[in-house]
Amino acid sequence: MSTYLVTGASRGLGLELARQLQARGDHVIGAVRDPAGADALRATGARIEPLVVDDPASVAALGARLADTPIDVLVNSAGVGGLGRGLPDLTAEELHRYFAVNAVGPVLVTQAVLPSLRAGRLRRVAHLTSLMGSIADNTSGAAYAYRGSKAALNMLNKSMALELGREGFVCVVLNPGWVQTDMGGPHAPTPVADSVRGLLAIVDSLTPERNGRFFHFDGRELPW
Template sequence: MPTVLITGANRGIGLELTRQYASAGWDVIACCRKPKEAGELTALKVEVKALDVADAASIKTLATDLKGRSIDVLLNNAGILGRRIGFGHAEPDEFLELQRVNALAPLLIAEAFVAHVTASGQKKIAAITSGLASITNVNDAASYAYRASKASLNMVMRKLDYDLKDRGIVAAAISPGWVQTDMGGTDAALKVEDSAAGIIKVIAGLDAAKGGGFFGYDGETIPW
C-alpha cells in the first residue's frame, strides 16, 4: 500500500485530496495545525498528525516521529493567500510571511522528509502552486505577495528535482486551478472534487521526464 503525506489536510483541496487518496486505498498521513479542531478530517479515519508548516521545529518533530516510514508522495498543499492588494499597498511583514509559509516551508519539509521519500517505491514530491505564479502570464489580478510566494515555490520545486535526481526523486509544482474553496470563493470555476482528482492524476503520471515541471490540474504545462 503506497503512502502519501499531505500538509494542510483539514480543509479545502487538502481535505479532498485526503478523502480521494484514502478512498483509493492509500495510507494517508494527513497533517494540520490543530487536529483536535479538524472534525471533518478525523472523520475520514486516516492517520492525522499535528504540523505547523510555519514552524521549523514542528517540521523536524514530525519527521522524527515518522522515522523509518517510507513516503511515496510528499504533497505540500498547505498555503496562505494573504490580502489581494496591488501596487502601492505592500506590507513587508505580510509579504515575508507568505514567503515563509508558501515557499520556505515546502523546502524545509522536503529536507526533513527526503529520507522517507527516498525509501519509498514512487519517490515523488509535489507542491500545490498557482497559475498566478506564472511570470509569463501576468494579468491584472493583484496579490503581489501571493504571486511572488508561489513563483518562489516553483523555483524551489524545480531546484529540488534537479538536486534529488540522483536519489531517484521526482519533484513538480501543480496548480489546482480556480477552485470553489474558502480561498477560491464561491464564484470559482472548479469544484474541489474535480481539482483534487486532476491533481492526483498528474502526480500519478510524474516521471523523470516531467520532473521539475509546472503543471495545471488538467496535466497541461503552464509557462513559467
C-alpha cells in the same frame, strides 16, 4: 497501496486529497495545524499529525516523528492566499508571512521528511502552486505576496527537482485551477473533487521525464 503525506489536510484541497486517496485504498498521513479540530480528516481514516509549516521547529518535529515511516508521495498543499495590499500599503510582515508559508514551508517539509521519502517506493513530491506564480501569465499585477511566494516555490522546486532527480525523485509544481475552497471562494468555477481527481491523475503519471515541470490540473503544461 502507497503512503502519502499531505500538508494542509484540515480543509480545502488537502482534505479532498486525503478523502480521495483514502477512498481508493491508499494510506494518508494528514498534517494539520490543529489535530483536535480535524474531524473531517479523521472521518477519512487518515493518520493525523500536527504541523505548522512556517514554524521550523514544528516541521523538524514532524520529520523526527516520521523518521521510521516510509513515505511514497509528499503533497505540499498548505498555503495562504489572497490579493493582499497594493504597493503603497504592502508591508514586510505580509511578504514574509506569505513567503514563509508558501515557499519556505514546502522546502523545509520536504527536507524534514527526506529520509522517509528515500525509504519510500515512489519518490514523488508535488507542491500545490498557482498560475498566479507564473511570471509569463502575469498580465494583471497585484497580489505581490501571493504571486511572489508561488513564483519562489516554482523556482525552489526546480532546484529540488534537479538535485533529487539524481536519486530518482520526481518533483513537480501543480496548479489546482480556481477551486471552490475557502481560498478560492464560492464563485470559483472548479469543484474541489474535480480538481483533486485531476491532480491525482498527474501525480499517478509522474515519470522521470516530468521531473521539474509545472502542470495545470487538467494535465496541460503551464508557462513559467
